[in-house]
Amino acid sequence: MKKKMTVFLLVTLLLPGMLFAQGTAEKPSVTTVQKEKTVLEFWTWRPEDVDFYAAQIAKFEALNPDIQIIQTAQKNTEYNTILAASLSGGAGPDVFQGRAYGGLATFADSGFLEPLEQWMPELKDYSATALLGATSPTDGRIYGSPAVSQTVFMYYNKAIYKKLGLSIPKTWDQLLANFDAVKKAGYLALGNGAKDGWTLETMLGGMGPGFYGATSFYNDVVDGKKNFEDPAFIFMMEQMKSLTKYMPDMYMGVGYDDMRSYFVNETAAHLIAGSYEAAYFKSQNPSLDFGIFAIPSAKAFDPAYVSVYADMNFAVNAHSKHKEAAIEFLHFLSSKEFGNAMVRDLKMVSAVPGVDASFDPFIASVLDLQKNSTPYLFLVGFRYKQPTGSSLWQAAAQGVMAGTITPEQAAKQIQSGIASYYTPFQK
Amino acid sequence: MNRRKLHKGLWITFFISPGLLVVGLFILLPLFLSLYNSLFSWEQLIRLEFVGFDNFKRLFFAYPYNERFSNALGNNLTWFISTMLIQNSLGLLFGYLLSRNIPGAEAFKRIFFIPVLFSIVAVGFLWGIYLKPTGLVNKFLEIVGLGALKQAWLGSEQLSTPSIIAVNIWRWVGFPTLVFLAAIDNVPQECLEAAYMEGVSEWQLFWKIIFPLIVPSLTIITVLTIIGSLNVFEQVYTMTGLDGGPNYSTDTIGTLFYRTAFGSVDAGSPEIGIGSAIGVVIYLLTFAISLISIFVTKRKEVQL
Numbered sequence: 001m002k003k004k005m006t007v008f009l010l011v012t013l014l015l016p017g018m019l020f021a022q023g024t025a026e027k028p029s030v031t032t033v034q035k036e037k038t039v040l041e042f043w044t045w046r047p048e049d050v051d052f053y054a055a056q057i058a059k060f061e062a063l064n065p066d067i068q069i070i071q072t073a074q075k076n077t078e079y080n081t082i083l084a085a086s087l088s089g090g091a092g093p094d095v096f097q098g099r100a101y102g103g104l105a106t107f108a109d110s111g112f113l114e115p116l117e118q119w120m121p122e123l124k125d126y127s128a129t130a131l132l133g134a135t136s137p138t139d140g141r142i143y144g145s146p147a148v149s150q151t152v153f154m155y156y157n158k159a160i161y162k163k164l165g166l167s168i169p170k171t172w173d174q175l176l177a178n179f180d181a182v183k184k185a186g187y188l189a190l191g192n193g194a195k196d197g198w199t200l201e202t203m204l205g206g207m208g209p210g211f212y213g214a215t216s217f218y219n220d221v222v223d224g225k226k227n228f229e230d231p232a233f234i235f236m237m238e239q240m241k242s243l244t245k246y247m248p249d250m251y252m253g254v255g256y257d258d259m260r261s262y263f264v265n266e267t268a269a270h271l272i273a274g275s276y277e278a279a280y281f282k283s284q285n286p287s288l289d290f291g292i293f294a295i296p297s298a299k300a301f302d303p304a305y306v307s308v309y310a311d312m313n314f315a316v317n318a319h320s321k322h323k324e325a326a327i328e329f330l331h332f333l334s335s336k337e338f339g340n341a342m343v344r345d346l347k348m349v350s351a352v353p354g355v356d357a358s359f360d361p362f363i364a365s366v367l368d369l370q371k372n373s374t375p376y377l378f379l380v381g382f383r384y385k386q387p388t389g390s391s392l393w394q395a396a397a398q399g400v401m402a403g404t405i406t407p408e409q410a411a412k413q414i415q416s417g418i419a420s421y422y423t424p425f426q427k
Numbered sequence: 428m429n430r431r432k433l434h435k436g437l438w439i440t441f442f443i444s445p446g447l448l449v450v451g452l453f454i455l456l457p458l459f460l461s462l463y464n465s466l467f468s469w470e471q472l473i474r475l476e477f478v479g480f481d482n483f484k485r486l487f488f489a490y491p492y493n494e495r496f497s498n499a500l501g502n503n504l505t506w507f508i509s510t511m512l513i514q515n516s517l518g519l520l521f522g523y524l525l526s527r528n529i530p531g532a533e534a535f536k537r538i539f540f541i542p543v544l545f546s547i548v549a550v551g552f553l554w555g556i557y558l559k560p561t562g563l564v565n566k567f568l569e570i571v572g573l574g575a576l577k578q579a580w581l582g583s584e585q586l587s588t589p590s591i592i593a594v595n596i597w598r599w600v601g602f603p604t605l606v607f608l609a610a611i612d613n614v615p616q617e618c619l620e621a622a623y624m625e626g627v628s629e630w631q632l633f634w635k636i637i638f639p640l641i642v643p644s645l646t647i648i649t650v651l652t653i654i655g656s657l658n659v660f661e662q663v664y665t666m667t668g669l670d671g672g673p674n675y676s677t678d679t680i681g682t683l684f685y686r687t688a689f690g691s692v693d694a695g696s697p698e699i700g701i702g703s704a705i706g707v708v709i710y711l712l713t714f715a716i717s718l719i720s721i722f723v724t725k726r727k728e729v730q731l
Contacts, residue, residue, distance in 0.1 A: 077669065081689040084697060088472050106696040110472035195582045197672050250560035252673060253579025258559065386687070386698050387491050391670070398673040404584050405674075417491050 038325045039068045041093035045079035048280060052345050060332045067325045069095075080106075087112040090319065094326040095333070098144045098315035100133030102383035107315070108136040108143040114316040115141040119327050120334065130351040133310025137384065144313025145334040146351035148342065151275045151366050152205035152307040152376065158289040160187060160269045168293045170304075172210070172239070175296060179246045182269040189246035191268030193254020194401040197394030203240060204393065205307030205376050206272035210297025211236035214305045214374040222381050224424025228415040229408075237400050237407035244401060252402050264288060275366050276311070278347040292362075294369050306369045309376035310351065385421045392417040458710060465703035471696060482704040492701060498675055499683040502588055506679070507656035509589070514596040515648055518603025523633065525604065526611040536608070539601035547598070551665025554594040555581065558666070581667050584676035591662050591677060599655075603648050610641035639727070646724040650717050657713045660685065680709055 044053060050073050057069045072093070074082050080103060086092035087107065098104045098113070107113050116123060123131070123142055130146035161167070161178075164185055169175040179189035192203055209215075212233045220226035248254050248262065260277065262268035264284045271277075272295070281288055294304035314333045316326045332338060339352035343363050349370075350357060357363040375381065382389025396410035405413075419425035468478045486492045521539060525532045542550070557563040558580040565577040580590040614637055622632050660681030663671055669686050671678025688702025 081685075084472060084689060102696055106471045106690065109470060112472070193582075195579075195673065196668065197670055197674075248560065250577070250579035250582065253558075253560040253582030255559070258561070384696075386696065388696075392491075394670065395672070395674045399584075402582075402584055402673060420490055 037066055037068045038322045039070060040095060040320075040322055040325055040329055042069050042071050042329070043079075043083065043093040043096040044071065044073050045076045045097055047073040047075065048283075049073070049346060052341075056332075056338060056341060060329060063332075064325075064328060067328065069329060083107070087317065092317055094317050094320040094322055095329050096315055096317070097147070098313045100144070100146075100310040100313055101379060102385075102388065104134060104144055104313055104315070105136045105138065105384060108141075109138050112318055113143040114318045114320070114323065114326075115143060116145060116316070116330075117142055119316075120145060120330070122334075125353045126351060127353070129308065130310050132380075134313045144315045145330055146310055147312040147314055147333070148276075148310075148348040149351055150309055150311040150376075151349065151370055151373070152202055152272070153275075153292050153366075153369055154206060154295050155263060155271045155273055155277070155281075155290050155292055157263070157266055157269045158291045160185075160266070161291075168291075169296055171296050172298050176246075179270070183246060188248055188262055188268040189270060190243060191259050191262035191271040192243075192247055192273075193251045193256075193259050194247075194398055195253055195255040195258075197398055198390070199256050199259060200397040200401065201378060201390055201394055202274060203272045204236075204378075204397065205274075207240060207243070207295045208236050208377065209305035209307060209374045210295060210302060211239055212377075218375050218377060218381060222424070224422075224427060227425060228418070229411045234407045234411050237397070237410060240397070241400055241403075241407065252398075260284075263290075275347070275349060278362050279345070282347065292365055292369065294372060303372040305372050305374045307376040308370055308373040309379050382418055382422070387417045387420070389414065389418055461703040461706040461710075464699060465707050467700060469698065469700040472699065474699075478700075482700040483708075486701055486704050486708070495675065495678065495683055496680070496705070499671070499678045499680045502671075502677065502679050503656055503659060505588055506592060506659050507653060509592045510596065510652050510656055511649070513592075514600050515603050515652060517596070517600050518648070519607050521600070521604040522607030522611055523637075525608050536605070539604050541601070542598045543601040545598065547661045548665055550594065550598050551662050554597075555666045558590055558594075582673055584673055587667055587673065587677045591666050594666070595659075595662050606644050606648055607641060610644035611637055614640050642724060642728045646721060646728070649720050649724060653716050653720060654713055657681075657709060657716070680705060684709060 042053075042057070044050075046053075050071065053071050053073075057071060061068060079097075080099065083092065083096065084106070087110075092112075098107065104113070123145070126146050130149060131142060134142050134144035134146050136143055156168075160182060164181050166178050166181060169178050183189045192199065194200055212230070212235075213220075217226060217230070217232065221228065221230075244251060248258075248268075254262075259268075259271060259273075260280065261284075263271040263273075264281055266285070266288065278290075281290060294306045296302075296304040314330055316323065316330055320326045334352060336352060336354050339350035339355035342348045342350045343355060343357045343360050347360065347362050349363055349366055357367060378389035378393050392414045396405065396413045399405035400407055400410045415425070464474065465482050466477060466479060468475045468481065486496055521535075525536055529535075559565075560577070560579050560582070564580065568574060568576050578586055581587050618636055618640075619632065622636055627635070658681055659679045663677050663679055663682050664685075667673070667677045669682055671682045671686075684702055684705040687698050687705060690697035
């Protein structure tokens with residue numbers, strides 16, 4: 001009996017082992033068939049652009065039959081975490097979309113990114129704004145091939161404007177008058193909500209610069225000459241709070257997806273958002289006729305500013321087993337043809353020098369607005385260390401919009417948070 | 428005799444070693460690794476020099492970590508108290524009613540338990556949609572003439588945590604119900620019959636006889652509630668996001684840990700040292716509080 005039992009136990013334990021052993025034994029024969037092809041993993045944080053990248057990858061593979069690209073799109077908000085986890089674990093993609101500024105520096109300073117100067121001498125032709133977002137402040141080297149810049153401004157519904165006889169506002173008061181007019185006509189004046197903190201940073205980028213003093217304020221806070229308790233910055237928050245009466249009912253519960261759908265469904269006449277939304281708007285509602293303008297400040301003679309930032313860099317894994325092939329693909333992603341496709345299909349402002357963005361009327365109008373641009377305050381200046389300016393702003397702004405804290409308290413929170421590590425503020 | 432003992436010992440080792448290996452590899456090892464990591468300073472994703480308990484000191488005393496941590500821990504406490512008071516009382520009530528064979532008891536038993544089987548992420552996602560300003564909940568209030576009660580359930584600092592807790596109670600109340608039902612069903616029939624013959628009321632029967640006999644299951648539910656409340660993560664993550672918005676009102680030590688250790692898109696880069704320290708604190712808290720609660724409730728147990 002005992003013997004039988006032992007035999008039975010041994011068989012049950014060994015059987016799965018044998019089955020798996022068989023599985024692994026089969027594997028090499030599969031890889032030998034595909035051995036000639038180099039397989040590259042390519043990651044993006046844009047599930048909405050999967051088709052676009054698939055079409056471009058097909059073009060690349062036609063030109064390079066010995067390289068196969070496998071595209072994986074991760075959810076935007078989880079991308080950094082997944083990327084950090086897999087790169088730390090010694091795996092991860094060969095080529096991937098990298099963030100800009102602090103988001104890229106995290107990976108660069110950890111030694112996961114390939115410095116690109118020797119591989120791509122043409123990087124020197126890129127604009128300084130684009131390169132700043134791809135450079136690590138620690139060693140000053142370039143770790144990404146700049147792909148696109150983003151601009152934050154006001155989207156407006158042209159059809160509604162036409163119907164109500166409105167024109168693009170030149171002052172803050174005119175803007176509020178337009179808001180009143182569309183509200184009276186039964187539309188939602190401004191589609192923005194406040195449930196997702198980061199959309200309030202976008203709102204700051206759109207309506208803030210005219211009130212806090214745009215680039216001169218940016219330079220002053222970066223140098224430590226001014227801080228975030230500056231009266232102009234507090235006044236800006238008061239103005240932002242005053243917009244809540246034009247925002248959706250229960251705006252504190254309105255998240256990013258709802259904001260976009262208000263504008264796409266033509267319920268909302270305005271939306272403060274980034275240039276990256278245009279392609280989504282077009283795809284969701286091809287008949288939507290929208291335009292853009294820079295949000296004016298209190299006085300007509302002040303220029304209306306838009307916030308601009310480098311957004312996306314294509315980067316190469318420093319530990320990639322197929323670096324040559326990865327660089328080959330990176331060259332493709334940095335080509336004028338690819339840049340033109342990004343402009344044409346994704347409505348994005350490509351950072352590749354020589355790409356003619358102006359043949360797309362939307363991109364042309366973005367470029368026009370960029371003539372009065374200012375750095376996107378917290379991302380460009382204060383997203384290198386924790387607690388980042390962005391995280392402090394997002395939470396504090398939610399408090400201000402909900403009315404649970406005053407703009408002064410919010411300013412103090414932001415200032416003391418950044419001052420905990422930012423030396424120019426510690427003087 | 429000795430050979431027999433040795434033989435038995437070998438068999439026991441044989442049977443527990445796979446489980447021990449899994450626990451060791453996936454629970455104990457990461458635990459000690461996070462303790463190890465918490466004792467070092469980190470630059471981005473690279474471990475630098477040994478700093479002792481510096482990360483813990485920063486977590487407890489340096490702004491903004493101290494504020495975030497106490498805020499998150501406060502929310503975990505809210506989770507524990509509300510779950511204990513509302514979910515487990517409801518579970519006890521439902522369990523008792525079902526044990527009394529109310530009409531439709533069999534059907535209710537299944538209905539209460541169905542949400543327990545749902546994936547927590549799916550529940551969070553769906554309720555996140557229902558609780559939107561234009562969602563099902565507000566629409567329902569409007570239809571029944573309670574439009575004045577419409578709220579931005581997940582967007583208000585006062586309501587967001589209670590809303591998520593309510594969803595979690597909806598999802599999980601079937602579990603304590605079933606545990607209490609099984610415990611009540613296990614109370615010996617002769618005890619109850621004897622009590623009935625003595626002419627006790629239903630109220631006395633419950634508090635004097637049934638309740639003392641089901642304390643062991645209360646211990647289990649309490650310990651599970653403590654562990655569950657300290658580990659709240661998915662519910663918040665799916666309904667208000669990693670930042671525990673709005674303005675950290677739904678932040679728990681789980682989301683704080685994740686955000687600090689791994690970073691979040693718009694909010695910043697990872698801080699593994701502090702993150703590991705939070706992980707260690709979560710472990711120690713869970714361990715200590717569970718021990719205390721077992722010790723306290725054990726003393727209340729009654730043996731027949």
